[in-house]
Amino acid sequence: MARVETIPELYNTTLWKFKAEGNANITLSYVGENARFSATVLRLRKDNQLDTIIDPQYFTYSYANFIMKPLIGDKYVGESILLEVQPEFLKALSKSVLKIRSNKRTQKDIDHNQKYAILTPDHTVFPSNISPTLSVELKPKWAFLPSSPFIENFVKFQSCRFCMHKYLKRGPTDDVTRYCPLDLFSLEDKRIRKAIEALIDCPGSNLKLFIQGLQIEIGKENWLTSLCEFFEIGYPELDDKKQHYVIDMLIVLLIQVIMKEQYLFRRLKILQKTLDELDIEGINKLLITLRPKLSEPLLEEWKLIVDEYMKRTTANNSNNENVLEFMSTMENKQIHQRIYEYLMSATLKDCSIIFSFRKSDIRDFAEQKSHSSQIFQNKERLQQISLSETQSPISDSLNKYPYDNYLDKPYVYKVNVIDLDPKPLAKLPYYQELDAKIVENYLKCGATNNKCSE
Ligand SMILES: O=P(O)(O)O[C@@H]1[C@@H](OP(=O)(O)O)[C@H](OP(=O)(O)O)[C@H](O)[C@H](OP(=O)(O)O)[C@H]1OP(=O)(O)O
Ligand SMILES: Nc1ncnc2c1ncn2[C@@H]1O[C@H](COP(=O)(O)OP(=O)(O)OP(=O)(O)O)[C@@H](O)[C@H]1O
Structure with a gap:
């Protein structure tokens, strides 16, 4: 079962700092003070013309956790949560990280219509x-x-x-x-x-x-x-x-x-x-x-x-x-x-x-x-x-x-x-x-x- 949560205290752009990005996703680090979320990242999907299914992020989460994870081995794939998000929050995030993103990646913006972001451990730090x-x-x-x-x-x-x-x-x-x-x-x-x-x-x-x-x-x-x-x-x-x-x-x-x-x-x-x-x-x-x-x-x-x-x-x-x-x-x-x-x-x-x-x-x-x-x-x-x-x-x-x-x-x-x-x-x-x-x-x-x- 997917773990879906709404966590109002996380919908504040000042808590998130750009970490890295690829072609399809942007990752932001949690920089707030709540120890519960320390060493976590938010992974956000970018616009993708090839998205045909409803709720691609929900499916991405499920595919990684229920199809790929058992194939590779449970211990290699970290836990994650589907965090419910609103377009206003995503728009504000995309504005706040724009300056720091490299030019070669900015043709694609965060997809503001996604219902979920993925909250997952930051694997580059130890809590x-x-x-x-x-x-x-x-x-x-x-x-x-x-x-x-x-x-x-x-x-x-x-x-x-x-x-x-x-x-x-x-x-x-x-x-x-x-x-x-x-x-x-x-x-x-x-x-x-x-x-x-x-x-x-x-x-x-x-x-x-x-x-x-x-x-x-x-x-x-x-x-x-x-x-x-x-x-x-x-x-x-x-x-x-x-x-x-x-x-x-x-x-x-x-x-x-x-x-x-x-x-x-x-x-x-x-x-x-x-x-x-x-x-x-x-x-x-x-x-x-x-x-x-x-x-x-x-x-x-x-x-x-x-x-x-x-x-x-x-x-x-x-x-x-x-x-x-x-x-x-x-x-x-x-x-x-x-x-x-x-x-x-x-x-x-x-x-x-x-x-x-x-x-x-x-x-x-x-x-x-x-x-x-x-x-x-x-x-x-x-x-x-x-x-x-x-x-x-x-x-x-x-x-x-x-x-x-x-x-x-x-x-x-x-x-x-x-x-x-x-x-x-x-x-x-x-x-x-x-x-x-x-x-x-x-x-x-x-x-x-x-x-x-x-
Ligand atoms: O086709 P490739 O081997 O160049 O892989 C693409 C990657 O290029 P790379 O050669 O690793 O620099 C490409 O990575 P970069 O944008 O080059 O960082 C993506 O990972 C792309 O997948 P998606 O569009 O994000 O789903 C990747 O596309 P897929 O082939 O994995 O779908
Ligand atoms: N859980 C994590 N902990 C730490 N860093 C992460 C995590 N997930 C992603 N990242 C960082 O964010 C970057 C982009 O994430 P991801 O690889 O998921 O994006 P992508 O667009 O799918 O990449 P690609 O272009 O390779 O397909 C990663 O290369 C990595 O540096």
Whole structure:
């Protein structure tokens, strides 16, 4: 059941400060004094021409909580509340945050007609303000190489979607990022390091850093001093060596946490891949040749789609030969199933993961109460991690610096997956066109020697 609340004391614009935004949503932090709401954010939907269902925010909430959360794992998706809101409040909010928003995002305003906003824990802070917090938000994107027999151009079997897309996305003078999601999802120390280094060099929208819940621009003035403060490294003379050291600390921390949370990365990869067995090219064939009558499934229908997917994948009935054979005999229900599965995969290809760290404190494990905002019932899961924890070569890179007394410090962290919004059916033609454009442009760029490996 959705948790819907009306909380009059929250309908005051001075209590909300712009935090961050993406293409479809804006997030505001609670800055009021009521401890009940401390460390919470309000997530507001922007205007979206593709919204066809009534109450998109209600559906978004339900889809994330009742469809995506059980698929990924309950512990990775935080609690949330649907907060009833009025157009006047939304209009006032959109006015109050306008100045701080970046120009590239302001073409889309907050949708003033939404009946609900989503109130959820701020995953970039810890409610108990014991020591400084560092948060890292990763948007890892597509984790696999496709193998659908419907793919026409061989290049898609060799270069991953992200690595082809980056050639289309770069500006005329931009370098192409070296980030490849398959490195991150490889779960090998060296390749994770390569992925993180590439993200730090060229973060785009795939890597964000927050200190005390405030985003710091990677590479911009003071970003390293903020990191030094977090890692407690004196920075009066932040020479090259110290800069490398502090960046290495960040990288090692991330490698450790990704290795600890392997399950999540494996799960995202397997879900993305098995929900997208046909590739958009196979989906497009279904749409063109069979012209199925489609409508946005209701929540209960989505649950049946998930059940059907689980049945198929647990029966291990998903190899390519079967897919081809199966396509020729597909019934209407199965066609629909594959199309809706593709949309689920699209959600998982676009979600983000937030890791938040702070130094471990004796109170962490004593004061269980303080691990979540008071308005949410479940306590957040805190894990312990230490930079020197592993024998692997990753910590050797830190040992070569003369500051190695910092290595033993234990940290606690929490991990949360955000942005599990449904993708509308109306996006399918766009996906097909974008796919064709990405491949065409990639071939034109002559970059096809860059092969990705899973
Ligand atoms: O198509 P992609 O892979 O570029 O993904 C889009 C994202 O671009 P990215 O490449 O991550 O910079 C895009 O992100 P940005 O606007 O680039 O930050 C959105 O996440 C978009 O989803 P939606 O329209 O918000 O539902 C995303 O669209 P979907 O494809 O996930 O529907
Ligand atoms: N619960 C949260 N805690 C902290 N920060 C959050 C939370 N939810 C969202 N954010 C911040 O707000 C940003 C925008 O939110 P979100 O990713 O949901 O928007 P979006 O428009 O769906 O993004 P995209 O363009 O990637 O699809 C996130 O990238 C993140 O920095």
